[in-house]
Amino acid sequence: MVEVALRRGTIDRNRATMLATRRGEGNEKLFRAAGDLGEPVRSYVARLIAIEDLLAQLPIT
Secondary structure, three states: OHHHHHHHOOEOHHHHHHHHHHHHOOOHHHHHHHHHHOHHHHHHHHHHHHHHHHHHHOOEO
């Protein structure tokens, strides 16, 4: 999903809906689970959220 969206510079409507749903769930549970698993996982989750933020800024096609 990420590679295609970044290559095209857009995100399709279905994936945008999926992304909005995921973002609507919030990050609290993700951070809590990552905290239990240690630093490497926390860093990975932080990167995923940063990617999510980039995807949310793309135009929807």
